[in-house]
Amino acid sequence: MKLDKKKILEKYREEASFHGKLDYGTYEDALKFVGRTAKSEMEDPIDLFRVKQFCELVEDANLAYWDEEFAKRKWGAVPCPPAMLRVFVMRPIWRPKYYKKGRYSEWIAFKVPLPGDTVINVENEVTYHARFFVGDKLTAEEKVVDVSEEKDTALGKGHFITTVAYWRNQRGELVAEERNVIFRFKSRDEDD
Amino acid sequence: MTEFKYKTWDEVEEGDVIAEFEMDITFRKVIQNVVATRDFFPGHHNPEYARAQGVENIYLNTFFYAGLIDRVVTDAFGPDVFIKRRKFRMLVPVPAESKIAVFGRVRRKFIINGKRTVLVDVSILRRDRHAQACVAEVLVEFPDAST
Numbered sequence: 001m002k003l004d005k006k007k008i009l010e011k012y013r014e015e016a017s018f019h020g021k022l023d024y025g026t027y028e029d030a031l032k033f034v035g036r037t038a039k040s041e042m043e044d045p046i047d048l049f050r051v052k053q054f055c056e057l058v059e060d061a062n063l064a065y066w067d068e069e070f071a072k073r074k075w076g077a078v079p080c081p082p083a084m085l086r087v088f089v090m091r092p093i094w095r096p097k098y099y100k101k102g103r104y105s106e107w108i109a110f111k112v113p114l115p116g117d118t119v120i121n122v123e124n125e126v127t128y129h130a131r132f133f134v135g136d137k138l139t140a141e142e143k144v145v146d147v148s149e150e151k152d153t154a155l156g157k158g159h160f161i162t163t164v165a166y167w168r169n170q171r172g173e174l175v176a177e178e179r180n181v182i183f184r185f186k187s188r189d190e191d192d
Numbered sequence: 193m194t195e196f197k198y199k200t201w202d203e204v205e206e207g208d209v210i211a212e213f214e215m216d217i218t219f220r221k222v223i224q225n226v227v228a229t230r231d232f233f234p235g236h237h238n239p240e241y242a243r244a245q246g247v248e249n250i251y252l253n254t255f256f257y258a259g260l261i262d263r264v265v266t267d268a269f270g271p272d273v274f275i276k277r278r279k280f281r282m283l284v285p286v287p288a289e290s291k292i293a294v295f296g297r298v299r300r301k302f303i304i305n306g307k308r309t310v311l312v313d314v315s316i317l318r319r320d321r322h323a324q325a326c327v328a329e330v331l332v333e334f335p336d337a338s339t
Binding site for chain 2: 003005006008009012015016018019050053054055056057058059060061062063064070074081082083084086087090093118120121122123124125126127128131154155156187188
């Protein structure tokens with residue numbers, strides 16, 4: 001049976017807006033979008049339980065995350081796995097209307113106007129300047145720096161969007177610089 | 193207390209294999225991935241959506257790779273090293289009900305800006321497809337010799 005991909009993607013359009021609602025337009029519109037910025041901040045400080053959940057996922061036995069005494073002796077606090085950088089600014093699905101903590105920008109890569117009806121992440125590069133810890137609260141400033149011409153891939157035709165983000169802790173110190181590339185594409189039909 | 197033996201910078205040699213293991217990517221693992229990262233993009237929890245994207249099943253997200261790559265580094269060199277830069281490309285998605293093989297190797301050992309550093313290559317393969325799923329390089333700084 002032929003999979004009606006367009007129909008399925010349309011059916012979950014709302015849920016697929018989790019990182020941000022896709023904006024539609026032409027490649028020319030997208031080029032005009034280059035240079036746009038967005039800010040995000042964590043709602044609550046990094047917490048140990050989330051750190052452990054993440055280590056549980058990748059089966060990371062690093063003492064820094066499991067032995068609080070060891071970590072506190074060394075750094076004064078339990079470090080956060082550097083890979084979790086963006087985890088704490090994932091947008092909430094629901095909050096009470098009166099609740100105003102945190103600032104969750106839509107992920108700016110999703111806001112670039114283009115024809116593609118879905119996305120997949122393809123490349124990530126982070127340069128770290130300092131460790132960050134349980135109890136820290138980070139903010140990110142993000143910018144669209146490039147949109148490629150249309151490319152044909154195994155998944156479908158689309159554009160590669162490059163963004164950069166600067167991550168700072170609550171003292172304003174730069175802890176990480178991130179460069180990310182996302183592929184915004186039209187899913188290939190079964191008979192294509 | 194458990195004894196840990198990590199390689200010091202002096203002991204590391206270019207070409208050293210630092211990781212070689214497999215991991216089953218079960219449906220639960222991919223759901224665990226959602227739970228641990230709160231990434232509710234439907235490709236990671238909704239098989240119908242993943243298939244409409246052209247992927248066989250719900251698939252791992254970017255954080256998983258980043259975390260696994262860092263784990264390869266600290267499993268070998270211990271908690272004191274600093275991940276200075278991690279760069280990776282995701283080539284084919286890794287869906288639930290597949291298996292990955294993880295390889296890590298030291299490409300270079302050098303001193304940059306007075307820091308004792310190694311450059312590590314990590315590659316993650318999809319066993320069922322014999323395909324590279326993710327290729328990474330990580331720049332790792334070791335603590336100063338005096339500490």
